[in-house]
Amino acid sequence: MNNNEEIIEELxxxxxxxxxxxxxxxxxxxxxxINATDHLSxxxxxxxxxxxxxxxxxxxxxxxxxxxxxxEVHLIASIAFGTEGKKYESNAKxxxxxxxxxxxxxxxxxxDNEIEKRQDKIAKKNNFKIVSHSMQLxxxxxxxxx
Amino acid sequence: MNNNEEIIEELxxxxxxxxxxxxxxxxxxxxxxINATDHLSxxxxxxxxxxxxxxxxxxxxxxxxxxxxxxEVHLIASIAFGTEGKKYESNAKxxxxxxxxxxxxxxxxxxDNEIEKRQDKIAKKNNFKIVSHSMQLxxxxxxxxx
DNA sequence: GTCAATGCAAATCGTTTGCATGAAC
DNA sequence: GTTCATGCAAACGATTTGCATTGAC
Numbered sequence: 001m002n003n004n005e006e007i008i009e010e011l012x013x014x015x016x017x018x019x020x021x022x023x024x025x026x027x028x029x030x031x032x033x034i035n036a037t038d039h040l041s042x043x044x045x046x047x048x049x050x051x052x053x054x055x056x057x058x059x060x061x062x063x064x065x066x067x068x069x070x071x072e073v074h075l076i077a078s079i080a081f082g083t084e085g086k087k088y089e090s091n092a093k094x095x096x097x098x099x100x101x102x103x104x105x106x107x108x109x110x111x112d113n114e115i116e117k118r119q120d121k122i123a124k125k126n127n128f129k130i131v132s133h134s135m136q137l138x139x140x141x142x143x144x145x146x
Numbered sequence: 147m148n149n150n151e152e153i154i155e156e157l158x159x160x161x162x163x164x165x166x167x168x169x170x171x172x173x174x175x176x177x178x179x180i181n182a183t184d185h186l187s188x189x190x191x192x193x194x195x196x197x198x199x200x201x202x203x204x205x206x207x208x209x210x211x212x213x214x215x216x217x218e219v220h221l222i223a224s225i226a227f228g229t230e231g232k233k234y235e236s237n238a239k240x241x242x243x244x245x246x247x248x249x250x251x252x253x254x255x256x257x258d259n260e261i262e263k264r265q266d267k268i269a270k271k272n273n274f275k276i277v278s279h280s281m282q283l284x285x286x287x288x289x290x291x292x
Numbered sequence: 293g294t295c296a297a298t299g300c301a302a303a304t305c306g307t308t309t310g311c312a313t314g315a316a317c
Numbered sequence: 318g319t320t321c322a323t324g325c326a327a328a329c330g331a332t333t334t335g336c337a338t339t340g341a342c
Contacts, residue, residue: 042306060306
């Protein structure tokens with residue numbers, strides 16, 4: 001797994017390659033997601049920045065723009081969690097799927113190689129070139145089913 | 147597989163059981179989704195009603211309320227398709243997952259028993275009681291990768 | 293007759309855009 | 318100095334809500 005500095009370096013490289021400007025704001029947004037233990041919505045990222053980087057005076061529009069940009073270059077990924085809308089996570093971690101408790105909102109991440117293999121097979125059968133996937137199992141967690 | 151009348155009967159039963167009123171509008175919304183070949187957004191359902199049931203004079207708010215209600219009682223299901231927002235489908239059909247072409251928007255449905263089995267296994271391992279799941283594979287379809 | 297459901301319009305939410313300013317190169 | 322990115326506020330689209338009215342029971 002990459003460490004944080006390596007990911008930031010990757011961002012710098014991508015920005016330079018595209019002839020764009022490197023800004024503190026994009027770095028902060030990426031950093032927040034790297035350090036987040038959870039999946040964050042745009043607004044949650046914004047609030048986290050106001051809390052952890054109070055001197056930055058970032059605007060919500062910039063957060064949205066940075067998130068779109070970072071997703072576009074695949075440094076972060078987004079998932080639509082049922083009713084709760086789009087949430088983001090850093091791509092630094094290995095890919096994983098989600099068990100989501102519809103009662104308390106708890107999210108358990110998991111990875112199953114067998115499923116990944118079957119997905120590839122299905123894609124091949126349909127002449128589909130898979131770029132990414134998203135899988136959520138909704139239900140009730142141990143605590144909530146008591 | 148249920149036929150349409152059975153599903154409508156099911157709706158009547160649920161409504162009665164909950165001590166609510168049976169209305170034409172809820173029936174129309176459910177009917178539109180039963181007969182739809184595609185996944186429909188709230189607005190698409192609304193437009194379809196205006197087209198196929200022009201005498202009904204339904205309001206968009208009612209469509210939203212009916213969709214929420216029908217989803218709550220599991221007669222329909224919603225999926226968030228990437229950037230395109232929430233779309234609904236009748237639950238009458240067997241469960242299936244989705245291959246989604248990010249280039250042309252085409253959706254291919256599939257069902258894989260092996261994957262379903264693995265999902266159950268994972269849920270069991272985490273003491274999770276699965277109610278539903280949602281899986282999307284994003285990529286490029288045959289036509290678009292030419 | 294009672295109470296839930298509806299239609300309409302207004303309100304609200306999350307997100308995007310236009311524009312003048314500021315920062316990176 | 319040029320161009321991209323930012324902050325702010327206004328705009329926007331999708332969804333929800335308040336309220337008076339209608340319709341199911």
